[in-house]
Amino acid sequence: MNDMADTGEQTIKKFLYVNRKAPYGTIYALESLEVVLIGAAFEQDVSLAFLDDGVFQLMKGQDTADIGVKNFSPTYRALGDFEVTKLFVEKESLEERGLSEDDLMEITYEDEDDDWEEKPSIHLVNRSELAAVMAEQDVILSF
Amino acid sequence: MNDMADTGEQTIKKFLYVNRKAPYGTIYALESLEVVLIGAAFEQDVSLAFLDDGVFQLMKGQDTADIGVKNFSPTYRALGDFEVTKLFVEKESLEERGLSEDDLMEITYEDEDDDWEEKPSIHLVNRSELAAVMAEQDVILSF
Amino acid sequence: MKFGIVVNEGPYTHQAADTAYQFTKSVLEKGHDVYRVFFYHDGVNVGTRMTVPPQDERHIQRNWSELAEKYDLDMVVCIAAAQRRGIMDENEAKRQGLDGDNIAPGFRISGLGQLIEAGIQSDRLVTFGD
Amino acid sequence: MKFGIVVNEGPYTHQAADTAYQFTKSVLEKGHDVYRVFFYHDGVNVGTRMTVPPQDERHIQRNWSELAEKYDLDMVVCIAAAQRRGIMDENEAKRQGLDGDNIAPGFRISGLGQLIEAGIQSDRLVTFGD
Amino acid sequence: MSILHTVNKSPFEKQSLSSCVAHASHGDAVLMIEDAVYGAVSGTAAAAQLEENKNISIYALGPDLNARGLGEAKLAEGVNVVDYNGFVELAVEHDKTQSWL
Amino acid sequence: MSILHTVNKSPFEKQSLSSCVAHASHGDAVLMIEDAVYGAVSGTAAAAQLEENKNISIYALGPDLNARGLGEAKLAEGVNVVDYNGFVELAVEHDKTQSWL
Numbered sequence: 001m002n003d004m005a006d007t008g009e010q011t012i013k014k015f016l017y018v019n020r021k022a023p024y025g026t027i028y029a030l031e032s033l034e035v036v037l038i039g040a041a042f043e044q045d046v047s048l049a050f051l052d053d054g055v056f057q058l059m060k061g062q063d064t065a066d067i068g069v070k071n072f073s074p075t076y077r078a079l080g081d082f083e084v085t086k087l088f089v090e091k092e093s094l095e096e097r098g099l100s101e102d103d104l105m106e107i108t109y110e111d112e113d114d115d116w117e118e119k120p121s122i123h124l125v126n127r128s129e130l131a132a133v134m135a136e137q138d139v140i141l142s143f
Numbered sequence: 144m145n146d147m148a149d150t151g152e153q154t155i156k157k158f159l160y161v162n163r164k165a166p167y168g169t170i171y172a173l174e175s176l177e178v179v180l181i182g183a184a185f186e187q188d189v190s191l192a193f194l195d196d197g198v199f200q201l202m203k204g205q206d207t208a209d210i211g212v213k214n215f216s217p218t219y220r221a222l223g224d225f226e227v228t229k230l231f232v233e234k235e236s237l238e239e240r241g242l243s244e245d246d247l248m249e250i251t252y253e254d255e256d257d258d259w260e261e262k263p264s265i266h267l268v269n270r271s272e273l274a275a276v277m278a279e280q281d282v283i284l285s286f
Numbered sequence: 287m288k289f290g291i292v293v294n295e296g297p298y299t300h301q302a303a304d305t306a307y308q309f310t311k312s313v314l315e316k317g318h319d320v321y322r323v324f325f326y327h328d329g330v331n332v333g334t335r336m337t338v339p340p341q342d343e344r345h346i347q348r349n350w351s352e353l354a355e356k357y358d359l360d361m362v363v364c365i366a367a368a369q370r371r372g373i374m375d376e377n378e379a380k381r382q383g384l385d386g387d388n389i390a391p392g393f394r395i396s397g398l399g400q401l402i403e404a405g406i407q408s409d410r411l412v413t414f415g416d
Numbered sequence: 417m418k419f420g421i422v423v424n425e426g427p428y429t430h431q432a433a434d435t436a437y438q439f440t441k442s443v444l445e446k447g448h449d450v451y452r453v454f455f456y457h458d459g460v461n462v463g464t465r466m467t468v469p470p471q472d473e474r475h476i477q478r479n480w481s482e483l484a485e486k487y488d489l490d491m492v493v494c495i496a497a498a499q500r501r502g503i504m505d506e507n508e509a510k511r512q513g514l515d516g517d518n519i520a521p522g523f524r525i526s527g528l529g530q531l532i533e534a535g536i537q538s539d540r541l542v543t544f545g546d
Numbered sequence: 547m548s549i550l551h552t553v554n555k556s557p558f559e560k561q562s563l564s565s566c567v568a569h570a571s572h573g574d575a576v577l578m579i580e581d582a583v584y585g586a587v588s589g590t591a592a593a594a595q596l597e598e599n600k601n602i603s604i605y606a607l608g609p610d611l612n613a614r615g616l617g618e619a620k621l622a623e624g625v626n627v628v629d630y631n632g633f634v635e636l637a638v639e640h641d642k643t644q645s646w647l
Numbered sequence: 648m649s650i651l652h653t654v655n656k657s658p659f660e661k662q663s664l665s666s667c668v669a670h671a672s673h674g675d676a677v678l679m680i681e682d683a684v685y686g687a688v689s690g691t692a693a694a695a696q697l698e699e700n701k702n703i704s705i706y707a708l709g710p711d712l713n714a715r716g717l718g719e720a721k722l723a724e725g726v727n728v729v730d731y732n733g734f735v736e737l738a739v740e741h742d743k744t745q746s747w748l
Contacts, residue, residue, distance in 0.1 A: 011536055018745065020666070022556055024613050025581030027299050027500075028748075031457055034496060038528040042536065052666050053559050056584065059615035066609030066629070069304060070343050073615075097558055098589040098620070131670045135648055139535040140745040142543060143424060143457065154406055161644065163565070165657055167714050168682030170370075170429045171647075174327055177366060181398040185406065195565050196660050199685065202716035209710030209730070212434060213473050216716075240659055241690040241721070274569045278547055282405040283644040285413060286294060286327065287638055294647070296426075298500045299458050301580045302554070308609070312630040318638075328429050331461070336502030338512050343500075370428045372466030372518065382468050386516035388502065410637050412552075413645040417739055424748070431681045432655070438710070442731040448739075540738050542653075543746040560661050 014045045016134060018142035019054030023073070024064065029057045030072050032143040037075070040082035047137070048079075049130060051090040055097065058089065058104040058122070073105065080109025080121055087121045090130050157188045159277060161285035162197030166216070167207065172200045173215050175286040180218070183225035190280070191222075192273060194233040198240065201232065201247040201265070216248065223252025223264055230264045233273050289313050290408030291323040292401065294415030296331030297346035298339065303332050306414035307349050314357045322360045322404040323350075325393070327415065330368040333361070335390035347390045354392035361393045362400045419443050420538030421453040422531065424545030426461030427476035428469065433462050436544035437479050444487050452490045452534040453480075455523070457545065460498040463491070465520035477520045484522035491523045492530045548573040550640035554580040554647070557592035564595060566646040572601040575636055577628070579607040583614060586625045593622035607633060649674040651741035655681035655748070658693035665696060667747040673702040676737055678729070680708040684715060687726045694723035708734060 017036055023029040039046065050058060057076070064071040079085070087107060094100060107121040125133065134140065160179055166172040182189065193201060200219070207214040222228070230250060237243060244267055253259040268276065277283065291310050295302040306323075313320055325332055337347050354361050363373060372388075375395045379387040389395065405411050421440050425432035436453075443450055455462055467477050484491050493503055502518075505525045509517040519525065535541050551570055557563040563578070563585050570576055576596075578585050585592040586606040596604050608627045611617075618627070628636065637643055652671055658664040664679070664686050671677055677697075679686050686693040687707040697705050709728045712718075719728070729737065738744055 013536055015532075015535060020663075020748070022559070022581045022584065022614070024610075025301050025554065025556070027457065031497060035456075035528055035531060039532045041529070042532045044532070044536065051670075052662070053556050053581070053584070056556075056614060061615040061617065062613060063615070064613040067301070067304060067613045068308065068344050068349075069301070069613065071613070096590065097584065098587040098593070103615075103620075127669060131672050134650065134670060134745065135672050137743060139541050140650070140743055141422075141531075141535065141541070142746050142748055143545065156406055158402075158405060163562075163646070165660070165682045165685065165715070167711075168431050168655065168657070170327065174367060178326075178398055178401060182402040184399070185402045187402070187406065194569075195561070196657050196682070196685070199657075199715060204716040204718065205714060206716070207714040210431070210434060210714045211438065211474050211479075212431070212714065214714070239691065240685065241688045241694070246716075270568060274571050277549065277569060277644065278571050280642060282411050283549070283642055284292075284401075284405065284411070285645050285647055286415065289637070296458065296461075296501065305554070305579060308630045309633055312634045316631060316634055318634070328426065328458070331426075331501065334502035336504055336509075336514055336518065338499040338502075338514075340496075340500075366470075369468040370470075371426065371461065372464035372468075374466055379466075384466055384468075386518070388466065388516070388518060410643060412637055412643045413647070415554075415645060415647040419738070435655070435680060438731045439734055442735045446732060446735055448735070540744060542738055542744045543748070545655075545746060545748040558662070561659070 012045055013138035014136065015039065016137040016140045017048045018140060019048060019050045019057055020052040020142065022053040022056040024069055028143045033072060033075055036084060037082060040084055046084050047086040047088060047133065049088045049133060051093045051130060055089055055093045060103065060105045077105060077107050085109040085121050088123050088125050088130055088133055091124050091126050155188055156281035157279065158182065159280040159283045160191045161283060162191060162193045162200055163195040165196040165199040167212055171286045176215065176218055179227060180225060183227055189227050190229040190231060190276065192231045192276060194236045194273060198232055198236045203246065203248045220248060220250050228252040228264050231266050231268050231273055231276055234267050234269050288319045288321045288409045290321050290404035290411040292411065292413040293323065293325045293329040293332060294327040294413065296328040297337060300416050302414040302416065303346050311353060320359055321408045322362060322400065324401045324404055325363045326367050326401065330363045330371050330373045333363045333373055333390050333393035334388045336388050351390055351392040363393050363395045365395050365397055368395055417539045418449045418451045420451050420534035420541040422541065422543040423453065423455050423459040423462060424457040424543065426458040427467060430546050432544040432546060433476050441483060450489055451538045452492060452530065454531045454534055455493045456497055456531065460493045460501050460503045463493045463503055463520050463523035464518045466518050481520055481522040493523050493525045495525050495527055498525055548640045550636050550643045551576045552643060552645050553578055553582040556581040557585040562646040563592060567595055567599055570602045575603040575605060575640060577605040577633060577636055580610055583607060583610045583616060586621050587616060588620060588622040597622060597624060605636065649741045651737050651744045652677045653744060653746050654679055654683040657682040658686040663747040664693060668696055668700055671703045676704040676706060676741060678706040678734060678737055681711055684708060684711045684717060687722050688717060689721060689723035698723060698725060706737065
């Protein structure tokens with residue numbers, strides 16, 4: 001609880017949502033995203049980590065028409081509107097899967113502290129950098 | 144259907160139950176065993192394959208008291224009474240998991256065609272032998 | 287050709303119930319027969335009529351119920367698996383002293399023997415699961 | 417110390433609901449507090465009162481309901497996940513035009529905000545799943 | 547007596563595709579569906595294992611590839627794409643199916 | 648700010664234990680529960696990966712070991728066995744938990 005900031009009655013904790021599963025094969029990616037959206041209303045310090053098969057959630061060009069399942073990938077691009085702006089994607093996970101950053105959707109947000117400049121939400125990090133992100137959290141949710 | 148024997152009205156097919164999952168962590172091993180027991184009444188030509196984590200199902204000395212889950216491992220030893228007598232266990236799967244045949248329960252049956260002599264139900268096979276067992280089946284059920 | 291279909295996972299959580307549905311639909315549209323669809327393990331959860339998915343998502347139970355009606359499918363929910371997971375038809379609910387049932391149209395509850403029978407009677411048995 | 421517990425898988429199919437139960441029981445017996453137990457994904461299926469497991473098996477729902485009664489636990493089933501999977505309380509069933517509900521004693525249905533709140537209010541949040 | 551093997555899990559998460567390929571016999575087919583279609587992407591360790599085995603035919607389900615944003619350009623050589631009808635045809639052509647769950 | 652990592656899948660089936668260990672930091676603990684306790688058996692590739700990493704403490708849940716017929720004699724060196732109470736204590740001792748599902 002060392003890093004927790006008490007601002008009056010409001011407790012602000014560092015929340016990390018860990019995404020390690022591919023979309024569509026199971027519902028975990030979608031229902032994790034639903035938690036992130038609801039959680040945004042609580043004004044915590046939110047980060048998302050994408051590693052292992054979780055990086056597949058951010059693939060561009062997803063088209064689910066033929067499997068009859070809803071395509072929820074556009075929601076990731078809307079995360080900025082919910083002030084969810086820190087998406088850490090692990091380089092090693094991409095490489096092992098034959099992917100690069102070019103395979104991912106472009107996800108940006110408008111920085112209210114910097115004249116609403118459009119900035120990238122995705123941060124490529126390597127494994128040890130991601131471990132450091134995990135280490136500094138208060139609450140880690142993974143589904 | 145080439146290998147299917149028609150004996151009057153009775154169709155006899157070669158059924159293989161493939162067990163690739165560990166017990167207790169998930170229910171698949173138990174509910175697969177329930178199918179085998181019910182299936183025994185249909186007098187088909189039944190074999191069981193244990194490979195990958197499925198070999199863990201046959202570990203001796205299972206004691207589930209402290210996890211509060213029913214220990215169903217004794218049922219494997221009763222399979223002979225249901226005339227389920229062909230249990231193929233893959234050697235490579237055992238070795239990769241640091242196990243040998245000594246770690247497995249002793250499972251036997253009484254051979255009615257051989258003066259009720261007690262014989263082992265477990266047959267250790269290597270990967271290519273197991274592939275051959277799979278190839279000769281009519282129906283393969285895996286859970 | 288006669289197909290048997292086995293569905294081992296519940297709706298939404300795993301894609302298995304969706305893939306099985308698309309596959310079964312293709313089997314029928316190509317003019318093959320489906321001897322039986324058997325729901326086992328968490329697959330029994332496909333057969334509850336109480337799911338209310340979001341409006342912009344597919345309704346998995348209803349998809350199956352409609353397919354069953356159109357093609358007169360035999361859809362069997364395993365009784366042992368259903369009891370563990372709280373899927374009941376009227377008879378079972380009464381027998382267990384429960385105050386209501388939740389089985390969806392087109393599904394019936396029966397024993398594991400129906401799965402073995404599907405294996406014996408079908409030319410191909412195809413399993414969908416986790 | 418205050419614990420929040422998250423249960424993401426249904427009864428019997430995965431051990432998660434059992435392990436979570438044993439863990440929660442130990443937390444309470446050691447004198448710690450449990451702020452809330454939140455059931456998400458297939459975990460909502462723990463909260464149906466219609467399961468009838470074999471007599472020689474543990475009754476997972478009943479275990480949880482009894483623990484809740486003994487320690488006055490707050491056990492919340494996620495409404496969105498519950499709707500997808502057919503878990504309903506009386507209010508929800510009415511609202512959806514369904515003819516009955518199936519929620520078990522000690523469980524209540526509420527929103528995902530209750531999970532976030534558990535994360536904020538608990539000293540430790542421990543998740544059990546597949 | 548050939549087998550249509552189906553696999554539905556990502557080879558980066560589970561070892562079922564690897565075990566399936568190791569047990570497939572000459573003339574068998576392996577069809578990747580659901581999350582297993584990630585195994586069809588070229589240049590990975592999973593693809594290398596598929597390419598090693600020349601005695602079996604390799605298929606991937608198109609609807610699942612599209613859902614996951616995997617275009618033809620990303621696929622390993624030798625992977626054949628089929629739709630649900632093609633899946634049914636494969637099941638008809640082989641004597642039995644085996645699901646590597 | 649140390650983490651108690653929990654893993655519940657067999658390392659022979661899924662790569663979650665491997666990924667967990669690769670992301671654990673100095674002072675963290677890894678607790679194997681449910682089917683992950685198979686990772687505690689000595690002489691396997693999984694055990695070798697655990698032994699490599701000397702900066703983290705390794706635990707396995709006793710009730711799950713017993714259920715699966717894994718006695719102390721089969722365990723790799725350096726694996727500490729705890730019961731559910733010990734699990735709770737580990738959760739208390741570390742600042743947060745992370746479940747590798």
